[in-house]
Amino acid sequence: MHLTSERRLDDGVLERAFTLGEIPGILWTPGPVSAPAPAPLILLGHPPLGLRTMYPRLAARARHSAAEGFATATVELPGSGDRPRLPAVERARADLRGAMEAGEPVSDETVDALVLPLVDKAVPEWRAALDALLSLPEVGGPVGYSGGVISIGIRLAVVEPRIVAAGLFAGSLVPRAMFEEARQVTVPLHVLLQWDDEGNDRQAALDLFDAFGSTEKSLHAHMGGHTGVPRYAGDAAARFFARHLK
Amino acid sequence: MHLTSERRLDDGVLERAFTLGEIPGILWTPGPVSAPAPAPLILLGHPPLGLRTMYPRLAARARHSAAEGFATATVELPGSGDRPRLPAVERARADLRGAMEAGEPVSDETVDALVLPLVDKAVPEWRAALDALLSLPEVGGPVGYSGGVISIGIRLAVVEPRIVAAGLFAGSLVPRAMFEEARQVTVPLHVLLQWDDEGNDRQAALDLFDAFGSTEKSLHAHMGGHTGVPRYAGDAAARFFARHLK
Numbered sequence: 001m002h003l004t005s006e007r008r009l010d011d012g013v014l015e016r017a018f019t020l021g022e023i024p025g026i027l028w029t030p031g032p033v034s035a036p037a038p039a040p041l042i043l044l045g046h047p048p049l050g051l052r053t054m055y056p057r058l059a060a061r062a063r064h065s066a067a068e069g070f071a072t073a074t075v076e077l078p079g080s081g082d083r084p085r086l087p088a089v090e091r092a093r094a095d096l097r098g099a100m101e102a103g104e105p106v107s108d109e110t111v112d113a114l115v116l117p118l119v120d121k122a123v124p125e126w127r128a129a130l131d132a133l134l135s136l137p138e139v140g141g142p143v144g145y146s147g148g149v150i151s152i153g154i155r156l157a158v159v160e161p162r163i164v165a166a167g168l169f170a171g172s173l174v175p176r177a178m179f180e181e182a183r184q185v186t187v188p189l190h191v192l193l194q195w196d197d198e199g200n201d202r203q204a205a206l207d208l209f210d211a212f213g214s215t216e217k218s219l220h221a222h223m224g225g226h227t228g229v230p231r232y233a234g235d236a237a238a239r240f241f242a243r244h245l246k
Numbered sequence: 247m248h249l250t251s252e253r254r255l256d257d258g259v260l261e262r263a264f265t266l267g268e269i270p271g272i273l274w275t276p277g278p279v280s281a282p283a284p285a286p287l288i289l290l291g292h293p294p295l296g297l298r299t300m301y302p303r304l305a306a307r308a309r310h311s312a313a314e315g316f317a318t319a320t321v322e323l324p325g326s327g328d329r330p331r332l333p334a335v336e337r338a339r340a341d342l343r344g345a346m347e348a349g350e351p352v353s354d355e356t357v358d359a360l361v362l363p364l365v366d367k368a369v370p371e372w373r374a375a376l377d378a379l380l381s382l383p384e385v386g387g388p389v390g391y392s393g394g395v396i397s398i399g400i401r402l403a404v405v406e407p408r409i410v411a412a413g414l415f416a417g418s419l420v421p422r423a424m425f426e427e428a429r430q431v432t433v434p435l436h437v438l439l440q441w442d443d444e445g446n447d448r449q450a451a452l453d454l455f456d457a458f459g460s461t462e463k464s465l466h467a468h469m470g471g472h473t474g475v476p477r478y479a480g481d482a483a484a485r486f487f488a489r490h491l492k
Contacts, residue, residue, distance in 0.1 A: 195456070195465075206452065209467070210441070216476075219441075221455070221465040230462075232489065236482060243478065 001132035013066045015059070020129055022083070024051060025075035028062035029138050038140025040245040041133060043126060043156075043163075044074040045148020047172070048118065050081035061146070061234075068238055070245065071139045075129045077149075078121040089117055096173075100199075111173045115151050119178075123155045130162060144241050150208075151178045157185045165244035166190070167237045170205035170219075171197050171226050182211040189217040190240035192233060197226045247378035259312040261305070266375055268329070270297060271321035274308035275384050284386025286491040287379060289372060289402075289409075290320040291394020293418070294364065296327035307392070307480075314484055316491065317385045321375045323395075324367040335363055342419075346445075357419045361397050365424075369401045376408060390487050396454075397424045403431045411490035412436070413483045416451035416465075417443050417472050428457040435463040436486035438479060443472045 004024075006016040012031025017024065030039055042065055046054045051074065062072040079086035092113035099106045133139050142164040145153050153168045158181050167190040189212055193205050209219045218240070222230050250270075252262040258277025263270065276285055288311055292300045297320065308318040325332035338359035345352045379385050388410040391399050399414045404427050413436040435458055439451050455465045464486070468476050 195463075215469060217441075217469050218476075218479075219465065219467040221467070223461060223463050230464075232485070233464075235485070239478070239481070 001129075001135075009059075009063065011063055011067070013063055015062070018132075020075065020125070020132055023075050023125055023129075024081065025073060025129060026051065026055075026058070026062075027071065027073040027133065027136075027139075028059070028066055029071045030066040030069055037138045038136075039069060039071040039138065040142055040144070041071045041073065041130075041139050042144045042146050042241060042245070043130070044072050044146055045153055046074060046077070047149060048077045048080045051076050052081060064234065064238065065241075068242060070144075070241065071133075073129065073133050073139075075125060078118060078125070086117060086121070088113060106173065108176060112175045112177070115149070115173060115175050116177070118149065119151045119155050122149075122152050123159065126152070126156060127160055130160065134162070142245050144245050146237065146241070150174060154178050154181050154185060157187050157189075163187060165241060167240055168192070169229075170208060171200050173200070174204060174208055179208060179211045182208055183213045185212050186214055188240075188244050189214045190237055191217065191219045192229060192237070193219060193221040194226055194228060195221050195223050196228075199226055247375075247381075255305075255309065257309055257313070259309055261308070264378075266321065266371070266378055269321050269371055269375075270327065271319060271375060272297065272301075272304070272308075273317065273319040273379065273382075273385070274305075274312055275317045276312040276315055283384045284382075285315055285317040285384065286388055286390070287317045287319065287376075287385050288390040288392050288487060288491070289376070290318050290392055291399055292320060292323070293394060294323045294326045297322045298327060310480065310484060311487075314488060316390075316487065317379075319375065319379050319385075321371060324364060324371070332363060332367070334359060352419065354422060358421045358423070361395070361419060361421050362423070364395065365397045365401050368395075368398050369405065372398070372402060373406055376406065380408070388491050390491050392483065392487070396420060400424050400427050400431060403433050403435075409433060411487060413486055414438070415475075416454060417446050419446070420450060420454055425454060425457045428454055429459045431458050432460055434486075434490050435460045436483055437463065437465045438475060438483070439465060439467040440472055440474060441467050441469050445472055 002019050004017045014029045016027045044058055065072045079089050092110050095110045143162045144165045145156050145163050146167040147169050150168050150172050153166050157166045165188045170193045191209050248265050250263045260275045262273045311318045325335050338356050341356045389408045390411045391402050391409050392413040393415050396414050396418050399412050403412045411434045416439045437455050
């Protein structure tokens, strides 16, 4: 891991850009008064829109978490931002857009082609990032995963034993195969659902919540569309992580 | 309203028993340091098992609310505790028990006979209690309704304009007619659902949540059976009332 830049934000949070091989990432650590060192870590998931596009929302989540004493980090997803495009995923994305514009149902094949290669490629990268991040003296465990592409969160929760709690957003298309993986998830889960999410099938989201193998899992459903998550939902997620990571 | 007894609990909460005509009730008000006077009021709903049986759980909710600055009050339901039985409701309860013991589905007629007379009789009583409670100098508005028989909460939210927020527990049988009333509810709602509630139809609970007309409504579903509501669910409900009643 190479640190490429750092700056102190006005609330004392230290923001550091890094690269892990070719993969850019960002680490935020709380100011010295807000947290013991090493601070527990939350990995910030995000949709595949590129870190630059997502930066304002990610930084807001990072500052909120830092105020609660958490370090946070994120890395660019495969095929996003300045990383090389994944041609098969780009084709699937075009198919998805075509189906949605035509008002047609999205086929299972399109969902699989869109999501599964991303999961397969991203999850080892996030685990490698975790190795590097946990080697820093100011970052400790336990580790939580929050938000982003839900299938990446599911796979990480299954394969990465250092993740002890996950906050997931049931707001993206989920391949059928991921329902089987969901049954293998055992860590405490906090699942958000936007009740009228225009790009998401509510029944599929409820079925996915039901499938999770965790004995502690909560579903918080709120009114509104994909981007209408209310502010108090973020507060509830913060309390979930405080319960499990502190 | 006649105050029949009062005592100061160890956390400073003043607990007063009262009668409203033939109906017994309890009022809890915060100690003077915890709250401004008049304190906002939360009506504590409960299942029809009698106030004496429910007292420990009600008192725990009352103390929790008092620590947040809320007055709370409850009254005995028609046909419960020392109040005269309602023969038609008793027959329906026997039918319900018979169906559940035989592993048979509960008929719509049984649900209607069990719940609708209770709603019709209880709601005017709770409104009369509200008149009396709000006449006390230490109790103010706004008013919230919390828990208990969900159909009573629905009807109260529709007909009683002084109720500005409701926390409901989707854990009891709901007559079909109440789904229509649910569409008329417009106050902010916080709905709890136990995902594996043995006495409750999960899909019906989700349909009811969908039916509510409120633009602000949240569903918090947790793992476990009817009595397995986790402690942190109570904290989340408290924050809901703090947002809307303060």
